[in-house]
Amino acid sequence: MDHIATMAGPIRFTLNGQDIALPEGTSPTVTLLDWLRGPGHLPGTKEGCAEGDCGACTVVIEEGAARIPVNACLMLLGQAAGRAIRTVEGLGSDHPVPRTLADSDGTQCGFCTPGIVMSAWAWTRQGGDVHEALAGNLCRCTGYRPILDAMAAMRDDGAAAPSAAPAPADVSTAAQRFFLPRGLDEAIALRAAHPDAWLLSGGTDLGLRVSEHREQPGAVICLLNVAEMQSLTVDAHGITAGAAVSYGRLLAACDEDFSPFARLLARLGSRQIRGLGTLGGNLGTASPIGDSLPPLIALGAMVTLASPRGERVLAVEDFITGYRATALAADEVIARVHIPRPPSGALLACEKLSKRHDQDIATVGLSVLLEFEDGVVRAARIAHGGCGPRAARAPGAEAVLLGAPFDAAAADRAAHALDAEIAPLSDLRGSAAYRRIAAGNLLRRLALRAPGVMDLPAPHAPRFMA
Numbered sequence: 001m002d003h004i005a006t007m008a009g010p011i012r013f014t015l016n017g018q019d020i021a022l023p024e025g026t027s028p029t030v031t032l033l034d035w036l037r038g039p040g041h042l043p044g045t046k047e048g049c050a051e052g053d054c055g056a057c058t059v060v061i062e063e064g065a066a067r068i069p070v071n072a073c074l075m076l077l078g079q080a081a082g083r084a085i086r087t088v089e090g091l092g093s094d095h096p097v098p099r100t101l102a103d104s105d106g107t108q109c110g111f112c113t114p115g116i117v118m119s120a121w122a123w124t125r126q127g128g129d130v131h132e133a134l135a136g137n138l139c140r141c142t143g144y145r146p147i148l149d150a151m152a153a154m155r156d157d158g159a160a161a162p163s164a165a166p167a168p169a170d171v172s173t174a175a176q177r178f179f180l181p182r183g184l185d186e187a188i189a190l191r192a193a194h195p196d197a198w199l200l201s202g203g204t205d206l207g208l209r210v211s212e213h214r215e216q217p218g219a220v221i222c223l224l225n226v227a228e229m230q231s232l233t234v235d236a237h238g239i240t241a242g243a244a245v246s247y248g249r250l251l252a253a254c255d256e257d258f259s260p261f262a263r264l265l266a267r268l269g270s271r272q273i274r275g276l277g278t279l280g281g282n283l284g285t286a287s288p289i290g291d292s293l294p295p296l297i298a299l300g301a302m303v304t305l306a307s308p309r310g311e312r313v314l315a316v317e318d319f320i321t322g323y324r325a326t327a328l329a330a331d332e333v334i335a336r337v338h339i340p341r342p343p344s345g346a347l348l349a350c351e352k353l354s355k356r357h358d359q360d361i362a363t364v365g366l367s368v369l370l371e372f373e374d375g376v377v378r379a380a381r382i383a384h385g386g387c388g389p390r391a392a393r394a395p396g397a398e399a400v401l402l403g404a405p406f407d408a409a410a411a412d413r414a415a416h417a418l419d420a421e422i423a424p425l426s427d428l429r430g431s432a433a434y435r436r437i438a439a440g441n442l443l444r445r446l447a448l449r450a451p452g453v454m455d456l457p458a459p460h461a462p463r464f465m466a
Helices: 032-037 096-103 113-126 145-152 184-193 207-211 247-253 256-265 271-276 279-285 293-298 395-401 408-421 432-449
Strands: 012-015 018-021 058-063 066-071 084-086 177-179 198-200 219-222 232-235 238-242 302-307 310-315 320-322 333-340 347-353 364-373 376-385
Touching (some): 066 113, 066 271, 113 145, 113 271, 184 219, 184 333, 232 247, 238 247, 247 256, 247 271, 256 347, 279 293, 279 333, 293 347, 293 364, 293 376, 376 395, 376 408
Parallel strands (some): 012 084, 177 219, 198 219
Antiparallel strands (some): 058 066, 232 238, 238 333, 302 310, 364 376
């Protein structure tokens, strides 16, 4: 792949409507936030947590008619190549959004205000619940009421997105390789040539290694521009999403059959996280508390891996092999994921317990897919997260449910079977004992919420955590 190095060009992107090319030698793995506040001389974007939680660093990617809020602290300069980005300076103090916020006393100390302005500006175009739109922005002063009142008076300004210069396929420097392949074949070839390179999509996880730990990878293969990995189709068979499809796009693609999955995706980080974070990244990280993993396993999702040797398809439950370990070979990339449509009449539940409802890491995840025939469970898939070294199925609990109605008694038996086959650990999010009780109670609660399920007699009533 040495010929690719000769094609390297500067990092070019559109910033606040102006095309810029960064000086030769600019590191592509500096965070966008650090560049904005340093060489970019745009300090309006603030650094709060540097891990994508507080929203003070929110900027907006302008992409066609869409405005996508993202965390600048997790986005690398290389990822910005070929994109149109707007910061708070790009709106200006006379723009209706910051002006309305100021006039409505929606700011006090003002530190969080630029991020809130950008989230609000994106929301005027995206729409949706205003509380959900602000879930990724922390304000310690206002109590949010004046901010919400101000947003109620805001309207889309109708401004069109500027065009952005095409991203070069290589923005490497003398010290670092940073590739931006445009096609799957090119990505596969780069992966084979650079097996130790970071495979980067949204960077909402890998970005922490730069923003917090200040790592400087020697080589990065950024997959955001791979056309095949941005494909997204919905049909009678289900959803097929390229590995670089963002959670935001995936959420928008979920129809009524996938509504339980959609409700979980809506809690998978903030709009800023969902604007860049990807399903492929969650799979590749293989965290035992990855939010999307239990639903994918319960739904029987399949992952396609591509390499110079061709493609192979694995069930997600087989792809994840251990604690942050997968079956991905050194020369493979995750190409796409197929999520089968739940069968007609099936019961699907995708649950997550966390210390905060919004934008928090899961303590326990549990997803269930039950198929029925003549009033009894014909097939069962139960998948858990946070209950062991990896997200996995619970075959013992599944077996208990087969051939019987799904009622409170059956759920109680399954909860006891689940308890016998999980091995949770204690950590800051919850003790092993809590995780055991919580996982079982999620099953019990599902039965009590299912249509036609009667409560058990009092001596056998399930326990619920307060």
